[in-house]
Amino acid sequence: MIQKSSTINDVARLAGVSKRTVSRVINGSMSVGDSTRVRVEKIIAELNYSPNTQARGLASSRSYLLGLIYDNPDALYLDDVQRGVLEICSRLGYELVVHPCRYRSETLVQDCLNFINRSKLDGVIVLPPVSELESLAEALKDAGRPYVRLTSVAIDEAKHIVVSDDRSAAAEMARYFAQLGHQDIAFISGPQRYKSSTERMEGFKLGLSAYGIALKAERIMEGNNTYETGIECARSLLSQSPLPTAIFANNDQMAAGVLKVAHQMGIAIPELLSVAGFDDNLLASRVIPALTTIRRPVRQMAQLATTKMIMVIEQNDKAAQQVAAKVAPTLVVRESTAKVSVSLPS
Amino acid sequence: MIQKSSTINDVARLAGVSKRTVSRVINGSMSVGDSTRVRVEKIIAELNYSPNTQARGLASSRSYLLGLIYDNPDALYLDDVQRGVLEICSRLGYELVVHPCRYRSETLVQDCLNFINRSKLDGVIVLPPVSELESLAEALKDAGRPYVRLTSVAIDEAKHIVVSDDRSAAAEMARYFAQLGHQDIAFISGPQRYKSSTERMEGFKLGLSAYGIALKAERIMEGNNTYETGIECARSLLSQSPLPTAIFANNDQMAAGVLKVAHQMGIAIPELLSVAGFDDNLLASRVIPALTTIRRPVRQMAQLATTKMIMVIEQNDKAAQQVAAKVAPTLVVRESTAKVSVSLPS
DNA sequence: TTGTATGCGTTATCAC
């Protein structure tokens, strides 16, 4: 049997007031008499009443629904983001609608707009690399829809963005490698069409150059951030002679691929080869040997983005500006890196 | 500027028909003249019109929103499920609202009901171990809400369930171990309050007993399906003397923990110790050595559950019954298991 | 085959 849930009318009737008054109570209006408020709240509790969000949305064009738009193969990253977003959502009374999409699709922008319009989302959080698409951001702005992007570069106003400084972090990794004595270093980049990829590569190069080290062209491979391409790139890199003494991968997944190949080829890590990743997702600490990497505070970024989002929805842009828009990734040293053992002049 | 999206009234006006007719076209009614239909569809396309789901929901008590309820620490599992569900959702015009919850919470049932009522979800898919809670299932049934549970045991009608036969699969693993010559086998179970845990343990025991092998009490440890507890259990198991020659863990995460500890203790895998997991999530094939495990077709289960769900929403129970309610996990042999090397009489 | 009128549960506009 279908239990029809109670409505604002039931509450109004039982409390002996008009539904307008109940509405006031629900929305915390100031202009309600104390005795009236208490009485209404009592009935609400008794009935376990909660407002129908559809009706509410129809009347006020609010849905209490947030969207998450992404095209990312990394399950661990996505999980981290979702948990961060959901913590804030549930605390503030929003629900989360997930929406994977295809970065390269020609209809991406229209797809996302339809998604938002159909479900009348109050706002969307966009994850990299989709977040780097200016066409999407502009469409969102034109449509007057609140949005927040997670990115590696500050490509938008503070109210629309939460960025991690990947460039500096990669430079820190370079410094660390240099101080371990590595000179012949290889790099597995992400897709060059992604800003997160170029930022990390640039930062790494910059950091190395401060120590007079250059990244040779033949020591740079491009993967697509998956474990599989990490393996491919590693195979290619580790078939070169002489071997590089260290490999820095654009993310942990690919670094894990390097570990796998090195193991297959009998190349001892970190004795013969140092390997580092980027992200510090769950994988990094669980792989053998545990991965030296850059810890990106993904969950925190997700929380900031969600908070910021709800600020612009419920308060105003100024409040949203207050929420931090930048986080700093940090170096985490584990077992996969060590001082270069024998440094033969090349 | 906020682009107010067009409504059914706009379409009706421009097409020169009543909105009732437009409604018919939208919902694919048979009784609409061909010329009228074409005209209306043309306008719809021009306006890029799509019906407001809130208004539609208010009028017809449908939201085109599906919910996913879970309390599971395994990001890889969740990702797999979400992808499976979303493939069907997007194809059939539904959106997915994710809703993590706490299995042990006293207010779990009420929380879930509120979630469903607030957002007027058309149905929910429930993941283990929450799916094993009869109290929730009954509440859902009482509320008249369509639901489908993913489980390891057929604890509900066919229209409400998609089950994987974990018991048989675990028995198969036992057979495999026995045929490799293992006699002294250890088992790391999941929480005994979960049916998925007891099913796998029972199946494993049953399978072993067919070969006259018993699981000794001191060789059974209980973890909570996380990597961390896998490590704890492994430490305890691998400090015993003599060592077991094989360890079967309730899932891949914990098996990965065993691999880690064995590596730290210098116990060669699979030479000295065979290790196997359950699930075959991404981790299993990426860990070193790659894990022998039971492949559970998670994505497929998610697709079946979603299809079944939408069947009961849009068609009827009979249609839902047709959708397969059972899948068979299969053994996947990789590098972490081998014939027992030296079999000393204990 | 097509149109009219009403209701879904809430918020918002006004008056009292």
Place this chain on the structure above:
DNA sequence: GTGATAACGCATACAA
């Protein structure tokens, strides 16, 4: 401080 009443956009009895 409170209450009628009109939207909001759509679906659906009921008529024509």
